[in-house]
Structures are given as structure tokens and as C-alpha cells.
Amino acid sequence: MPEVRTIGVLTSGGDAPGMNAAIRAVVRTGIYYGFRVMGIRRGYNGLIEGDIFEMNLRSVSDIIQRGGTILLTARSPEFMTENGLKKAASMCKIFKIDALVVIGGDGSFRGARDLSKFGINVVGIPGTIDNDIACTDYTIGFDTALNTVQDAINKIRDTATSHERVSILEVMGRHAGYIALYSGIAGGAESIVIPEKGLDKDEIIRRIIDGKNKGKLHNLIILAEGIGGATELAKEIEEATGIETRATILGYIQRGGSPTAYDRVVASLMGAKAVEVIKEGKQNRIIAMKDGKIVDYDIDEALSMQKTIDEYMYNLATILSL
Amino acid sequence: MPEVRTIGVLTSGGDAPGMNAAIRAVVRTGIYYGFRVMGIRRGYNGLIEGDIFEMNLRSVSDIIQRGGTILLTARSPEFMTENGLKKAASMCKIFKIDALVVIGGDGSFRGARDLSKFGINVVGIPGTIDNDIACTDYTIGFDTALNTVQDAINKIRDTATSHERVSILEVMGRHAGYIALYSGIAGGAESIVIPEKGLDKDEIIRRIIDGKNKGKLHNLIILAEGIGGATELAKEIEEATGIETRATILGYIQRGGSPTAYDRVVASLMGAKAVEVIKEGKQNRIIAMKDGKIVDYDIDEALSMQKTIDEYMYNLATILSL
Amino acid sequence: MPEVRTIGVLTSGGDAPGMNAAIRAVVRTGIYYGFRVMGIRRGYNGLIEGDIFEMNLRSVSDIIQRGGTILLTARSPEFMTENGLKKAASMCKIFKIDALVVIGGDGSFRGARDLSKFGINVVGIPGTIDNDIACTDYTIGFDTALNTVQDAINKIRDTATSHERVSILEVMGRHAGYIALYSGIAGGAESIVIPEKGLDKDEIIRRIIDGKNKGKLHNLIILAEGIGGATELAKEIEEATGIETRATILGYIQRGGSPTAYDRVVASLMGAKAVEVIKEGKQNRIIAMKDGKIVDYDIDEALSMQKTIDEYMYNLATILSL
């Protein structure tokens, strides 16, 4: 196999805090090991259109603390087509990009795998606030999102306690309840409703009445987006219990914010690992955290894995909010 | 007039960060000047029901930094009735409360004025995040709410810039656009839509296209709750411009949070002033900030004032976001 | 007098959060009113050396939320000399700068006044975290610094309460105790020690013993830099009371941080006012906040004013920490 000389890097799909720290690590580690590093703007769209520029050590100065991604990101329906893939592969050849680092989620990795069939060495770094990628215990951005949700819980708790209300907070997670589960534990939520478990209204209402009887001034329900319907649920609870109930849908603020220390460190480690994997001559890998360590998997193997919610934590959440 | 010996204090209506700092100031200044201070829980409801307890210096320890109100708050439809007012006045007599400090908004002040007809000396302290009380340039909680909105803007800007999107952020303010106007200036919003001015969709869309042509990666619209319809507006903008547009309704997190330094200082000054006014033998006053100073107005005079949005600031916001 | 066509803007002396918001307002309001705006880097040093560049609307994009100053800042001993002033004035002529906006403190304003003798129209905007400029009730950066100190107090209180310790926090303010006084009130400090009042060790120790007797788990002393000696004071208190006492010198973190909403709004208003004053043909002014409004003073008049600490607030601080 020919030696890799030039690494391309792009961010794809939804942005996540820490992506900039990962880009910085790819660029600086890459240059340190003698690679040329090319930045690609707007994800696969920019790859297709040739929105590509050479990066140097200073290109990534003063970005580790910033949310979002300096390379911008987008969804690219065109890339999903055979023609789009061909254009992208051709653009890699024109810019002499031998290896492509893709920072994003599952969908972006599937795109990368498809591109690899055209002879481009691809390496994926898991970046999404949802922590919903099967092969890795952690995805960049998850910790920052949890702390954003936690801040929102603190604020909602103040006002809900003062009014002795029930609060419902709808957080991100269309198919996966990780944000809801972890922020629910961190925020001391009385009920956590996630797609993996479904919604049991009677149980929620029972806990609200129970809590009131025990003297709780406030009852907090964390609801994952995949279940949804926070506003309607609030009405039903209010009718069933007679307790004022208010819903908040947290929305896009969960994607932003300066990354936490944890996200910056993990993103730095994963970015460096991506370059090391390329340097070692490995082909088509996904970087992952497994058992507290940064490892790499074959991309096909990684994409075939399944992820399940931690039953122990789900049950513990209930015990801790007694 | 008989000398005041006992001061009651309650919080009423929507809670606001800094209410605890005001309670603390009323209690400690009150005791310092030789008054007995009684806390009343759950606003006028607690007054009617006699949910009243004596407070000492330690009752308000370790609360200055907390959001919400340790005295709890509620709306009280019963208090709005002649019978409710009589019960409340009677309870004041039973607990020997000569003067009542009411921390809340316009509605709470009207309730206080009605109660004053029964011979209770009432003093209002403006506490609401909306800054919509006519007699005062500032209401406790406004600064904290602005900083909460500003944090949300920072986070939304990260992700919207990364995706080159238009963002709409709906903030509190049913009849008054102060939160929208000030947070819009602080957050560098391209458009600010407030009830006092109405919604001009064509102008907003023109600015979005203009901004895109000038190379702006992001366009932010701050929309006051009193205009509402953030989600629908997002769809219309997306159709008209072809630029992805996302709406966030910030909701109850705007009411919570540890109060800012400014809110703590102003709340402390206003709480102290309320006690001083009682000590001086004044009757039925509203504490206010006027021209940067803490003053007091007759309650009838205060309630008859009108407030208008600052035209200069509204126009400046447009110039600053060019 | 010839019409002003080109405005120069620089930041000078210690930086303060909100300086960027003021620069942004000068640039955008300036361009809106038809002026050319030139940025000058590194304060008066850059003026002398000709480190000057034309700014456009995009030069100040995405800076309102940043601490520090994008124009950089420095002290300039050379500018204090006759020769330095001549060079600076000559550079203004070379770059056709008719009016110069100087964002900084008292020392920077004195420099501006000296420069005005060479026929340059100067306008000062008060930017310093210390709030120690006589002509104005407020200086840009003060509110952000107060909130930074308040956050530090929160953190210190956690650990000091857990250990039942006395804490001393030394904050900035060489000649003026504003940061100490206001953050002391906001943070609920038991003692506030400021240059305007001096240090009374016996009184501090009396309050510590008093507080312990009243059941306080923690005692906080805020000490202004102008008094200093936090570490030594801690030792003396520990010896006198037998209570563990720890000192923290907060240092440079007080100068940084994303500006608060208040600092951004005030900086925006002051920056716009500076341009309006130039547009109106006024000469050599200082922008100030007086009685809650943005006004302007003659520079000589402004520099001859005196500022004193608010006795009422100083005494109130003691009552509130009972």
C-alpha cells in the first residue's frame, strides 16, 4: 500500500462541542508526524465541491475553547448517491488526499465506508452529543451537553420549587436516551423517560403524588426527544394530579457551548489517535473509547455493533430519587 | 398613626432571581432597626391561610446566592375577592403585622393597594424578570434573565454558525419587549421582534438575505413571547430564503439561576430601602430605581404610571448588527 | 472647525471585558454615519509606530462576546514624552485621523488630553474593571469583574463552610475599593476592607468570634489589593481566634471572561455615544454614565472630578451580614 502523505479532515452531520479540539489534534499531530493536512469545509458537500484548503499549526490556534466547528458542517444528500461518492473520491485524488478523517456520527461513518470502496483510507472520530454510536463508550460532545442540561435543570428547579410545580424537561436524543438518563441522574430527576424503555404515565403520576406526600416541593421529569410530547404530557399530569405542571423543550442550546475539560481531553486524544492509526498504516478504522481507553476498530465491524442502555443505571436513577 | 412594630414579608406572582437577596435585606435590616419580621409563605395564599412564621438573622443565612424564593410564591385568585382581602387583613391583625413588604410585579402591587384599604401599611419591591413595571427603571431578576438569555444565544450561535443557519430564539415578555431588546443588543442579534413594535416579516427576511450577501455565517432573530409563533416563523423564513431556520423557545430556564451580582446588590438596596421607608413612617409606597438611585413612590401614583420602550436603543440595535 | 472624516480607535492601559463591544459600537456606528474608521493596535504604542489599519463592518463580527481587546493594549512610556506625543500626532495626520476614540482609564484619558493639544479631537470611553474614574458612575468591565469575584466567593464558601474556616479573598483595586465593596455585598461577606476606610483588625476578629458564637459555619473577608497582605492577615487571625484561616489572591482572572449582558449593553451605548459626540462637532469629551444615563463631559472638567466611596453602601454591608 502506498504511504499516506496527505490527510484530509472534515466534520459532518450535527455539530458537537469538542469537534474543534479534535480538528486541532488532527492538524497538530498530523503536521508533527510529517503529514500535510487539508481542511475540508461543510462536510461531504465541501469534499464534492472542492472546498478544501491546506492547514498549518496556526490554523487551529485559539479554537480549543470554541463550540461548533471551524470547518462548518452540513448534511449532504448528494454524497449518498453513487455519483456523489465518485465526485468526492475524485476530489480526494485532485487534492492528493490519501487518508480522510471524518468527525461525526453513525451516518457520517457509513458515508466514509462507502467512500473507502474508492480507495480512500478513512478514519472516523465519534463526534455527537447523543453518545449513540455503538462501538464506543463515549462520543465527543456528550459531556458538554450533559452539563448544559444540568444547568437548565438547576434553573428550572429554582422556579419550580418556588411555585411547587411539576416540571418536564425535553432533551435531545431521538433514538437513544443517554442524555436523558445521565442528566436525569446528575440532576436528581424523579422520572426519566427514554425511547429504550417507553413512557409509563401511571408510574410518573404515582411518583408525583408519592413525592408530594413525602414533602417534595418539586418533581422533575426528564423526557427524551424520541418520546416527545412534553406539552401534552404536562396537561395530562396537571389534570390527573391537580398540580401545576410546566414543560420546557430545551432544543438547540444543547449542541452549543464551550466544550468541557473532559470533551477537550477526549477529543484531543481521539484526534491524535486518528493520525497515529494512519501513521501505522492501518486502513478504514473508527476511533473509540472502550473500557476507559482510546482504541480503534475496523469500520465494518464498528458499524455492525449494537448499543443498549445500561439497565443498572436506569434502575439506580429511581433509587437515588426516592 | 401607631408605630410599626412588626413587618411581614412575602413574595408573590412569578419568581425572579434576587428575591432571596431582597428577603434577606428586609429581614436583617428590619431586625437591625428593632422590628420583628414575619415570613409569609406562598404569597397572598399563605397570608390568608396564616402560613406565617417569625424570622431571625439565621433564617436568611446562605440564601443570597440562590434562585427562586425561600418564601415560595403563588397566584391567589381568592385574594382578589373582597372576602379574601378581609381574611388577609384579619390575619395581619392576628399576627400583629403592621406593615407588609410585598416582593413581586404589578399585579401583586395592585393586591397590596387593595389590602392597604384595610389599614395595613404596604410597601412593594419590584421583583420580576420582565422589567415591565412602569414606576421603576429596573426590576429585580432582569439582569440575571438577560445573562441566561445571553448564554443561550452563545450556545445557539455556535451550532447555527457551524450549519450556516438562521436561528429564532423566543424569550419571555408577554406585553413588554425588554428582555428581547436588551438581550438582542447584548447578543448581537440581527433582528429583534417585540410587542411594542410588532412583526415585520419582510424586513426580517430582507436582513437575512442582506447578511448572507455580506458573508455572515449566521443570522439571529430574538422574538418576544408576546409576538410568539417562533416555529411558524422559522418555516416561513426557510421557504422564503431557502436557508435552514431553527426555532428555540427558551421557556422557564429564564426565571431561574443564581442571581447576578447586579441583582443581588439592587435587591439588597431595595430590601433595605423598604424597611427604611417603614421606619420613617411613610405609608403605602413602592420602591423603585430612578435615574440610578433607589427611591420610593406613593403606591397609587406608581400604579398609574406608563412605561414605553426606548426608541433610541431599539434603533441602535439595528445599527450595531449591520 | 474642519469636519471630521476619519475616526481612530484604540484601547489603552489594563484591558477590561466589554472593550470589544465598545470597539464594535464605534466601528459600526461610525461607518453607519459615514465615517472612515481606523483601528490602532497596542494603544498609544501602535499610534506612535503607525500600527494602524482600516476597519469595516466585518472587522468586528463575532467579537461582542469576547473578553480582552482585539486591538490589543499596552502601556506606553514613550507616549508620556513630548517627543512621543509629537510622533503620535504626526501619525494621526499621516493616517488622516481627525478624531481619536480612546477606550481606557484615567491615565489613558490624561494621555488623550495631552494629545488634544496637537489638534486631535479626542473622546474617551471609560473602560476598566476598577470603576475608579471620577466623572462616571460606571466603567466598562466592572460588572463582569464583580460576577467573576462572586463566582470565586461561591467556590470558596463551599470549601470554607465544609471546613468551618475563615476565608480571606484579595480582589483587585489598588486605590479604590469598588470591586471589594460591591462583591462583598453581593457575596454576603462578613467584613470588607478597602483603601478608603483602612484595616481594623480588631473589628474583623470581633466579627469572626461573634459569627462563630451565632452559629455561622464560615466567615468571609473581602480585602482590596490596595490594603493587601492577605496571607499575613490570615496568620494573625488564626493566632488570635484559633480558627483555621486561608487566603486567596484572585489575581488576573478578574480582568478576563466573556462580558456580562450589562457590560455589553453599556459598552455598546458608550461606543455609539462617542461617535455621536464627534458627529455633533463636540471637541475633547469623556463619555460617562451619570444618574443612569449616558452623557459626555469636557475632558478637563472630567479629569478634575473626585470620586468617593458610598458611605451608605459601606454601612449597609455590615448590617446585611449580621
Next chain:
Amino acid sequence: MPEVRTIGVLTSGGDAPGMNAAIRAVVRTGIYYGFRVMGIRRGYNGLIEGDIFEMNLRSVSDIIQRGGTILLTARSPEFMTENGLKKAASMCKIFKIDALVVIGGDGSFRGARDLSKFGINVVGIPGTIDNDIACTDYTIGFDTALNTVQDAINKIRDTATSHERVSILEVMGRHAGYIALYSGIAGGAESIVIPEKGLDKDEIIRRIIDGKNKGKLHNLIILAEGIGGATELAKEIEEATGIETRATILGYIQRGGSPTAYDRVVASLMGAKAVEVIKEGKQNRIIAMKDGKIVDYDIDEALSMQKTIDEYMYNLATILSL
């Protein structure tokens, strides 16, 4: 072995954010599994003096978000003596405490081991911001401390960049450089100086000059307390390079603050694990995080382990700050 019926819980040594979350988990999981739970105030001191009270589900309401420890903490020289240990063991018998959960650091665990010789079943939970306990990859409070340091770095970077200065930030860590190393990576520090590696002044100065030549506006050195001497080092650097250099000693604010989501979740898991270990009949264990999982070790085995700094991360830090 007799069945455990009553669990005691105390915090000992320096406090750490997340200790309250651990206490809450011990109390609620304990009660859930049918144990009586006794709180002990002021660490081993309170155990010796019998400052012990029964806790119920509500004793730990509204504490998960608070820094410090509601059980207070202290060092106890008396406990280190044979007599102190006997008194403590006797008090356990009087209060029928069969198992004692100790939340603290290495020193606290050695105390617990000594107490176990008197027939008390002890379980340690690692709580210290320093992350310096050999048997565990993580100690409660470390993540919060890192984010506090990171915030300080952000603020210092603002002002140092504006003045083009070198900054030295001294952070906690007497024998271990974990806080310095991780916060240095997260904060993008140019040099990280830790006890495990020692101080190489020439290398630091070389990097400062190098950075200046490469156009860096700022150079940040993170220095662990165990090396110390920040103020002196600043003077030496200033003399050697001619670049203004400022030192900040961060101090006690590193111990405080509302715990991050990560610290709350880990503390919850460790607190629950401590109760589960007791429930399973295990004797004298230390709870730890190993390879991303919560495990338990024999206390003697745990105390005999050694911890070393991660060479890979130390080297990576240099590459990333190029």
C-alpha cells in the same frame, strides 16, 4: 460474620465537589436496601466525639448540586493515635454502626484501615480533587476542579493575549500533577510543569521565544503546586525573555463549585456501590474506577498500589501546543 444493619457515613480530609452526591447515594441506596444510615459530622473528629445523627431520605434532598460536604470535614490528629482509634471504635458500637463508609483521600483510607482492626467494616470512596489515589483511575471532584481551572485559563488568556504576555498559573497538586496535566491539555497550555517530571526552565524559555517567533500572542505555563514558585519563575522569565510575565496562584477556588455532571454521576455510582459491597457481605473495601467501570478492592491491596503519570499524555500535551 454478623449481618450489617447500620451504616455510618463520613467525609474526611480536604473536601471535593461531588462528595454530597456520594453521601446522597449512600443514604438513599442504603435505606432502599433496608439499612439504617447514620451521618457523622466533621470526619473522624465527629466519630470520636459522637457527633452522629440518623439520616432519612429527606436529609439528602436538594444537595446533589452543592459543592463542599453537608457532613463537614476536618483533619483529626487525635484519630491517628491508638486512643483516638479506640474511642472511635467504641462510638461505632454505641451507635451500633457495623459498617462505615469513608469518603476522602489516601490518608482517610489509612485511618479507615486502622479502624477496621477494631472490628468495624470499612468501605472507602475516593473523594479528592487531586486524582492522586493509586487504586482508582478517577477520584470524585477531579472533573469539577479541571473545569474550574479551565475557566480560569480562559479568563487569563483573554487578558494575557490583549497584553501579549506570558502567564503562569499555579494549580493544586502537591505530589501529583494530574490537575496540571489534564487542565494544561484542555486549556492548550504551552508548558506543563509537574512534580513527576520536574522543572526545566531553559525548555520553558525556549518555547516562549519559539512561540513568539511563530506569532503566538500569548504563552501559558501551568505549574503544579508541588513545584511551586510561580512568582519567582515569572521574574526569571521576564528577565530572560524581556516579555512581561504574570503569575496567578489559583488556590482554594479549585476545591469548590457545583459538581459537574460527570462528578455527580460517578459519585452516585460509587456511593451506591459502597452500599452494595456491604450488602454482599464484603469486608474492608475501597471503591474505585478501573477501565471505565466501578469496582472494589481490598483495602490493604488498594493502599499498596502505586500510581504514575501517563507519559503518553505528557508528551501529547507538547505536540498539541505546537
